[in-house]
Amino acid sequence: MPRPSPTSKNKMITTTKINKVFSLLELSHQPTMLEQLQGHTPFQLLVATLLSSRTKDTTTIPLVKKLFQQYKTPEYFSRATIKDLEKALYGIGFYRVKARQVRKLAGIILKEYGGNVPTTFEQLTFLPGVGRKTANCILNYAFQQPAIAVDVHVHRISNRLGWVKTTTPEETEEELKKIVPKQLWSKVNMLLVDHGQRICLPRKPRCGVCPVRKECEFGREVLN
Ligand code: SF4
Numbered sequence: 001m002p003r004p005s006p007t008s009k010n011k012m013i014t015t016t017k018i019n020k021v022f023s024l025l026e027l028s029h030q031p032t033m034l035e036q037l038q039g040h041t042p043f044q045l046l047v048a049t050l051l052s053s054r055t056k057d058t059t060t061i062p063l064v065k066k067l068f069q070q071y072k073t074p075e076y077f078s079r080a081t082i083k084d085l086e087k088a089l090y091g092i093g094f095y096r097v098k099a100r101q102v103r104k105l106a107g108i109i110l111k112e113y114g115g116n117v118p119t120t121f122e123q124l125t126f127l128p129g130v131g132r133k134t135a136n137c138i139l140n141y142a143f144q145q146p147a148i149a150v151d152v153h154v155h156r157i158s159n160r161l162g163w164v165k166t167t168t169p170e171e172t173e174e175e176l177k178k179i180v181p182k183q184l185w186s187k188v189n190m191l192l193v194d195h196g197q198r199i200c201l202p203r204k205p206r207c208g209v210c211p212v213r214k215e216c217e218f219g220r221e222v223l224n
Helices: 015-027 042-052 057-070 074-079 082-089 095-113 121-126 132-142 152-161 169-179 182-198 217-223
Strands: 004-006 012-014
Touching: 012 015, 015 182, 042 057, 042 095, 042 132, 057 082, 074 095, 082 095, 121 132, 132 169, 132 182, 152 169, 152 182, 152 217
Parallel strands: none
Antiparallel strands: 004 012
């Protein structure tokens, strides 16, 4: 029997339903930024995640690949001058602020953790500039730990699908943890971020070409 899971409105979202949506999305999945950067170190994935905020992946990915050829470890970042880092990050949103942020982060990781990115949610969120979403991304993509990283795409699509009825990403994370089986947590960010970037767009979702429209509360309403 599929495991029924209550949402905040007492609607039953089953594991079977969630699996079906994930299977359909997997058929046309294109790798997210962090999937494209697999093979990089946890520190590099952490820096890339911080740099990617308010910046398009198509800008972030080539820039960080080039950046990590020159700045490979926390030592390189902490030894760099702010001016050099600003130059290397030029093109990224808020590059000046982020140059200072990543240098500070590198210094703390060196001093407090011997150069290794910490592996717990509590330690990660204690680092400057690292919130719930970034910490969960690192647990998920860098350390292969079960975590649900909720960004704007995951929050929006979970609500449109009718899986949750929430107003903040934090609430969405809590609700998704109740209904998504733990072994599927790592798929949530990977599949919904890609879907949100290409199909389930913020303002004009492309429901007519969406592979999960039959499983989606919002899609069923607009297409009926
Ligand atoms: S049917 Fe529309 S709203 Fe639902 S997931 Fe697809 S694109 Fe998004």
